[in-house]
Each structure stands twice: as C-alpha cells, then as structure tokens.
Amino acid sequence: MDFAALTSLVIFLPLLGALALLALPSAESIKWTALGTTLLTFVASIGLFMGYDPSVSTAEMPQMAHVVGGWFPDGVDVKYFVGIDGLNILLVLLTTLLGPIVVLSSWYYIERNHKGYYALLLLLQTGVTGVFMAFDLVLFYVFFELTLIPMYFIIGIWGGEDRIYAAIKFVLYTLVGSLLMLAGVLFLGYAAGSAQGIGFTTDWYNLIDYTIPLGTQTWLFFVFALAFAIKVPLFPLHTWLPDAHVQAPTGGSVILAGVLLKMGTYGLIRFCLPFFPNAAQSAAVLIAVLAVIGIIYGALLARVQPDAKKLVAYSSVSHLGFVVLGIFAFTTEAMQGAVIQMINHGISTGALFLLVGMLYERRHTRLMEDYGGLASSVPVLTTFMILSVLASAGLPGLNGFVGEFMILLGSFKSTVLDSTTLVALATSGVILAAVYLLHMVYNTFFGELTHTENAEMTDMTMREFVLMAPLAILMLVMGFYPQPFLNQTQPTTDFLLETIEAKHIAAIEAEQEVPVSAVHSEDTEAEPAPLFDSMPTALRTAASSSPASLSPTR
C-alpha cells in the first residue's frame, strides 16, 4: 500500500472539501459536506496512525514521506516534502479529530455566511496539518502563514463585538514573529546549502546534519524562538491570546487552543532545539523562567476573570508554560511529557471551550455571574464540565496529569535548568489551576438557580453529546493508559535529544578548533556559555565567519 500519498491526502482533503463547498447552494449541504470531509480526513489519518511504525527509524527519512520537487533551479533544494514521525503523528491525529468536532460545534452557532466559514475552517485545517507534516523549512513557512489568513477572517467576521481589534492583534503579533523567522529561514537555507555545496537547502534532514557556529546560532535561535514563542504564547508575548479567544467563535477558539498554539511548541522542538542546540541550551534558563512566570501569571489572571471564556484563555497561557518548561529541560522524561501534554492540552482545553460555547449558545453571555446553579438544570453538561476541569487541573487518572507530571519530574532532574526553585514554582501551578478552575465550576454550576432563564436551559443535545464524547473518552484513556501514545513518540524524542547532544558537542569542538578569540576560547570548553556571555561572541562570530565555515557533524 502506498502510504506516501496518504500524507498528502490528509493535508489536502480539507482543501478539496473547501473548494467543493464553494459550489454548494444551501447551508445544510455546506455543513454536511464540511462534516463529511473532516470525517473522511480523520479516517484517512487513522491510516497514517496504523501505517506509522515507531520501531522504524526516522533518523534519515520520515515515514510515509511524500516528496515532490524540481521546481527550482539546480542548487536550490526547496521542495514539497511531508512525512510522519513520532513528533507529529499525534498532533496530526489531534488536528483531524478536532476537525469534525469543530464542524459539529459550529452547526447552529454560525448563523450567517456558512460558505465562507466552513471553507475557511477547512482551509485552516490544511494549513495546520501541513505545518505539522512539513519536512522542508520553506514549505513549513508557507503552511505556517497559510494558517494565519483563515484564522484572521474567522475571528474578524464571525467573532464578537471587538472582533476586528482581536483579529488584527492576532495577525500583527504573528506576522512580526514569522517575518523575522522568514529571514532566519533564508539565512539558514543559504548557509547550510553553501556548506553542503548545494547552494540553498531547507530540507530538514540536511539542516539537522549541519553544525552552526555558536555565535550564528544565538541570533538564529532568537529569530526562530521569537516566532514560536509568540505562537505558544510565552509570557510576555501572550496578550493577543485572550482577545483572540474571547472574540473568536467557539470553533475558532477550539482550533486556536487545540492545535494552533501547538504550532509554536512544535516548532520549538522540531526546529529550534535540533538546529541551534547550543543557543537553545544557553537560553534554556531564561526561557524556562518566562515559562514559569507564564504558569503563575496566567493562573492568577485566570482567577480574576469574570468572563468564563477569558478564564479558559488565560489557563492556556498557564498550561502552555508547562510545555515550554518541559521542552527546555532537555531530558527524555520532560520532553516526552511536553509532547504528550500538547495533545492533552488540546483535548481538555478544547473541551472547555466547547462547553463554554454551549453555554454561550444558550444564553448569549459568557459572564459567570449570569449563570449559577446550572447543575440543577443541565446535569449532563455539568458532568462533562467537571470532568474537563479535572483533566485540565491535572488530576491523576485523567490526561492532564501524565504530561504535567513527566514535565515537572524531568525538569527537576534537568542539568541544563539545574534549578530546584524554578521547578518548585512551576509545580505551584497545580494549586493555582485548582483554584481558578474550581472557582469557575462553583460560580457557574453550583448554588441555587438565581436566574430564571437558566432554569429552562436545555441540557446537552445528542449532537453536542456526540462531539464531546470522544474528548471525554480520550481524557480517561490517556489518563490511565497513556503508554501506547508515549510509545509512538518515544523513538523520535530519543532521536532528537541524541541529535541535540551530538550537535551540541560538535559545535563546541568546532569552536575550539578555530578559536575566534583567545580570551573566549577557554570558557567555551565543556559548558555552554550562558546567553548573555555568548552575546558578544555571537556578534563577533557573525561578523567574522562566512556561512562556508559551517562544518558537517558527520
């Protein structure tokens, strides 16, 4: 069976669906087509899951790789190159799973311009799956930017009162980062290409094969990391997120929290760490500090929001802080935790946004004070909400705990971070998560029914039950039996960490062979220089060394 085409099918099926939608006349037919397309894509992605074999190495080539090239002149190695490995398989599945769920959640929520909405939704899905599967940096960049436009319109057209402001903010933020990253991509492609004698290459495997001088690494890392940090978002670059979430329609929020934010953390693991291991390790403490600030800061702000959706939005800032911390711990436990936590966050926060959206659909308010006592009128919805809240708060036995536990455990033993205090502070997030999430449940669901409108509220419909059930089941399955999922990602995590370690050493050795400065040659020996110390070196290196001085590691 030719799996190669399957990867591309999963990416472009939604796009085909989007094109088909444009020709359809009625809202009903559009909705059903969108649902059918996303379901079909999900089924196809199951094929990817079955076809992916974690025991087969992806050190040279991703599995089910699909390569189309030859559009550029010789010497420019830019191509369509997609594939599956342990890092993206679960993220792709999460994206395709959320596809039909989002369509179902929008069924009645979207009341106008169905054609535009569902077409953009499908286009967005193509962009996101493309981002996760691209193994060519330029292709990645194209998909990365492709996600921007549909999301901009989804917020800007179907959003709340301040949708325009939120949409622009979202785009501006992202653009600042991604354009800088484009510069980095071009530089890196040229540098690595020259060193390899091709001229220009953005093939991921070519790029991780080359060791970049320490100084160049620093600013390249900064450029890439900034783009991804905005996407995550890392404190203090997070302020676009609450606005975007609050204004976006439910479907938009689910996609945003579920998978769009993961493009940031995914990018950090896929590109920043293996491309620039020395710079990443030098910056690790700084970034981890920001991540931990984000954990606490996001939680504290979540607690004081009167708006339930904003509360969930700030909780994302807090939760993604854990993921970033895990990434920059450089231990297997923490990295595996980070990868699995990306999925977990998508499931539980996605569920929270869906549930808040269901309340909004019924009462057209997101303010918690307008609710109260809902457990009496909507018991099933309450049950799902409490389950999702507990998952999000990291209760053992549900999905959120597994990732958080592994991240914190792995960060605690990290020699790169080497800070008990930092991880202890991060761990305090488990207290705060309970504080703000239980506060929401308390205000919204418990007590007397104080508003008469709430007493007549209808409980979850069959459609809503169907879209929530898979997420609820996954919370339990991934809480009690996450190992099958961890097994999928393990080999790639190992490979990445080994690559990072090998390149880390190689870069230092390369530096010692050609010392840029007699003064600095000694302190670059064993330990990576802290970020601030390496700054002057960075500038000097960038100025004195041409890309041709890049040397292969093997």
Add this chain to the structure above:
Amino acid sequence: MDSELLVRLILLLPLAGALFSGVLPLFLPQLRTSEGLIGTVSTAAVALPFAFAVYLFATFSGDPIITSYFTWMAAGDLSIDFAYRIDELSLIMLLVVTGVGSVIHWYSTGYMHGDSGFWRFFAYLNLFIFAMLNLILANNLPVLFLGWEGVGLCSYLLIGFWYTDLSNSAAANKAFIVNRVGDFAFLLAMFFLFREVGALDFGTLLAEGPGIDTTVLGFIVLLLFIGATGKSAQLPLFVWLPDAMAGPTPVSALIHAATMVTSGLYLLARLSPMVLEVPHIMMIIGIVGAITALMAATIAMTQNDIKKVLAYSTVSQLGFMFMAAGVGAFFVAIFHVVTHAFFKGCLFLCSGSVIHSMEHVEHDLEAKGHNMAGFDPQDMRTMGGLKDYMPSTRWTYLISTLAIAGIPLLAGFFSKDEILFKSFELGYSGAFYGYVVWGIAAVTALLTAFYMLRSYMLTFEGEPRWPDADTVHPHESPASMTIPLWILAGLSIVGGYIGLPAVIQGGDLNWIHHFLGEPYGGPVHELKDLATVPLALKWGLVGLGSLIAIVGAYIGYRAYRPGQAMAYDTALQNRLGGLYTFWDAKYHIDDFYNEVIVDGLMDTSKKVLQPMDATLIDGVVNGVAALSQSVSNGVSRIQTGLIQNYALMLVLGVVLVLGLMMVGA
C-alpha cells in the same frame, strides 16, 4: 484461591459499583430511584472485597504479594506500573477501609433514603473506596498519589454533595485547594526522590531511600510530611476538615474520620525507614502533631455543633497519630488509625442518627406552627435528653465516647496509652522532645475525655431543650442504621486487644507490633536502641494514663450533669475570658489565610497584574500597532490596513534579510 485474582477483584469491584450507580442512572432515569438495587450493589461492591481481604489476611504467608498490571507511563528512567502490594501494612489498612467502609455503606442506605441524589451518593462512595484502595495498595508513589488525589476528588464531590447550597460547595473547594497545597509538597518530594534514586517504586525507595544524603532526605521527609498535613488535617493545613462537615454525615464518618484522613500516617509508615534517618524532622513531626492535638482539643471544647466537636476531635486524634510517628513508633500510629476508625466512625454515625431525628423534630415543630428559622438540627444547645428516645444511638455513642476518652480496657485506651508510653520512652532514652510530646499528649488526653463527655451529656442526658418537648419526640433510627452502630461500638470495645501492651500481657506479645513491626518481618520500621523503662514505671504510666482519662471524663460528667444544661459553658467562658474567645475563633488561623494569603493574591491579581496586562504589556503592543495603522471598523478598511501592515512587515523583513546576508558574507 488465586491471590492475584483476589487483588484484582478487590480493586475492580468498587470501581464497577461506582460505574453502575453513577453512569447507568445518567442514561436510565428510572434507576435513580431504585434505592434497593443501588444500595445493595454498592454495599456488596465493598463487602465482597472485605471478604476477600479477610481471606488474604487469613492465608497471608508473610511474603508481600506484588501484582503488576500494565505500564502507566514510562520515559527515560521513569517507569511506573499499575502495581499493587499486599503486605502486613496494606492488609491492615485494607481490612479497615473495606470493613468499616461496608458498615458505613450499609448505614448510608438508611441515612440517604429518599434523597434525590441517592444514586450519585453511592457512586461517589464506591469511587472513594476504589481511590482509597489505590492509595493503600499501591506499590509505588505515583499510584499512591493517584489514590491520594482520587480520594481528594471524592471528598470534594461529597462535601459539596448538596450543591444547591453554595456554602457546601465553598467548603468543598476549600478542602480540595488546601489539599492541593499538601499535594504540591508531595509532588516535590517525588521529584526529589526520583532525582536521587531514579525510581519511585517502594522496593527501590525502601532499599535506597534511607541512604540519600541526610540534608536532601530531610527535605524529602519534610515535604512528605507537609503533604501528610494536608490530607491528615494537621497544622498548618487542618482548616479544611471542620468545614468538610458540610457533607452528608456518613461521608464524615468514612472519609473524614475513619479512612482518608489517615492516609498521611499511612504514607509516613510506608516510608518509615526513610523517616527514621532524619531525627530532626521526626521531632518536627512529633511536635506539630502534639500542638495540633492540643489546639484542636481546646477548640473542640468551645463548639456547639455536634459534628464540629467530632471534627476537631478528629484533628486532635490525628495529632496523636503524628506524635506516634514523630517518636518513631509507626506501628502505634497505625494501631491508633485502626481503633480511631472504629470509635470515631461510630461517633459520626451516631451524630448522623441524632441529626436525622432532630430534623424530624424540626419538621414536626414546623407542622405545629413554630417558627423554626435559626433552628439547627446539629446544635447541641437545642438537644438534651435524647437517651430516652434513641437507646441504641445513646449506648453506642456512650461506648465510643468512653473509648475515645481512653477509659481503661476500651479500644482507645490501648492505642492512646501506647502513644503516651512510646513518647515517654523516647524522652527516657535521652531525646528531650519525647517528654514534651508526652506532656502535651497527657494534657490533651485529659481535655479529650472532658469535651467528649460534654458532647455526650449535652446530647443525650438532661432535659430536652427544643421547644414543645412534651409533645414533640424524636425517634430512633431504623435498623439499617442502628445495626452498623452496634457493630462499630462492639469493635470500639474489643478493637484494642490487637495491641494489648506488653506490660499488661507479659512478654512482648503485642500482636499488631508483631504483625507490622520490622523486627518481626513486617514493613513498618521503628526507632531502635531505646532505653528500657523500668517495669514499675511502666505500670505507673499505665495507671497515670487511666487516671487522666477517668478524671477528665468525670469532670466532664460533673460539669454537664443533668439539670446543669449549658451552665458550665458560661462559667468556663467567664473564667477563661479572652482565651475562650480565642479558642472559639479557631486561633484566627482561617482568618489569617483568608485575609492575608487569599485576599493578598486576589488583590495582587486584580489590582496589579490585571492592569499591568492591560496597560503595560498590551500597551506596548497597541502602541506599536497604532504606529502603523489607525483604528477602523469596517472589514474592508481593515483589510487595507492589514495589507499595509503586511507590506511594511515584508519590507522590514527583506531589509533584515539583506542586512543579515551582508553581515554573513
């Protein structure tokens, strides 16, 4: 019979019961009112595991039975299995949890009769048992933690069971969050342990844990203890337990007296070889336990709500257990866990029976046209004379009151006496804090006998103090409630004989010590190299302990004897003045937490962080945005704006690229 199968059944039956009562009725509404079916299934789901536990106990060979089912999570050095361990310690806990658990399930079928949430209640109760079994049977810390947080969840769900009253939900939130503070410390302890020994299963931890560098080990044990203070309601985290009384009374008996709150002790006993390596932390544990016990006892003296008295008494008794742990006598702590489960479980169930009948009184009075606003069926000030109407409740309450007071030959006497003796023995061996603990324990024992007798006298003796007492009478509870009372009362009488002091029985025949103690092949370690207390002194101490209990009980009886009603309370209030008010205000610990920590964090978030987020951080961004475009409303104009921005960014980007390339070249 295959013991692995039994362990599996013991674990899975309560889970199956929870699913049966909790999930099926969600979809089949007619099941929700099938009290007989749900009550029977749920009780059987705990009673059968009890039977299996008895079998395991009877056939236990002395070698731990370890069963491992599947991998929970593994990565790098981390490898955690769903693995369970049956050994002496977990067997004792298993018998208590499933035994007392079954009795309380049975009682609940009567107590919860007619409640619209009957099904939900039993689902939570079964789920609790499942979580508790994970906690006590786990063979590694993460699975123990799964149970630990699981019981916390069930406690949350059950405290807030009657959710239409927001104060119940507030109490539930408080319990969960305060426990999370403890869990935070527990997590850190696990991280430390994993960093030090690279594994979290008990086999490795008990073998390599005691060898960890003392400074680090001190930290670890302290963190574990802080975790324990959350779950087991000790200073500084005990504040949630009195509020937790908002839950239905069987919950207070099962979770907040007999089982869950003793998990902290279980944790320390399980890891006792590590605790014993750090005597300075043991001293902290012992002293904190002693202060908590004394403090809670003084608060209990001022309480008028019958459940609040029992709640503070639980905090105090848990303090006794921590004293035992702090002086290195972990098996005594577990002994007290067992006897306490009997008499405190019984006391709480009795209070439930009392509250039930007082609710009927309230109901009858209302029917007679009385204005019952402000009437509280839990307030002892409006009780009195219940012994004539509720003989079973009265006798069982009296028996367990005498047991907790430490009256000789009842269960509480033996375990409390052993705690007193062990702390004295430690002092005698040269560690001065042993004497301190002993002294505080002795004073607390006196207070305990006093305030428990007070609660008995005010509730059951004297004249009824509710209005229209001549015509409105309370009724005894049904057999489904009184039989469980008698079972627990019986155990409160004989339960102590599993730990008959060696000095009484002669030799070293203390059974529970034999069974649990490390010198006898058990898993619970203890302090060695203690000086031998002379036999005469031992007898003297037993005598002193008995005297304290009897004197305390007698004072309590005299002070609240029939005809006196609440008079002594007023006298005490006058005599103690500000001190009494201070006790009554719970030492202002709750106020401190609310006003300093909670309000402080809220104010910081609201008045500092929130504005900062909106102005400082966002302001910079908005400023940048304002430079490149003016605010507009229409989508079309925005699009133009966007394109302008895009173009600007693109130009900037290109300039940057060119710049970098030039630098690079």
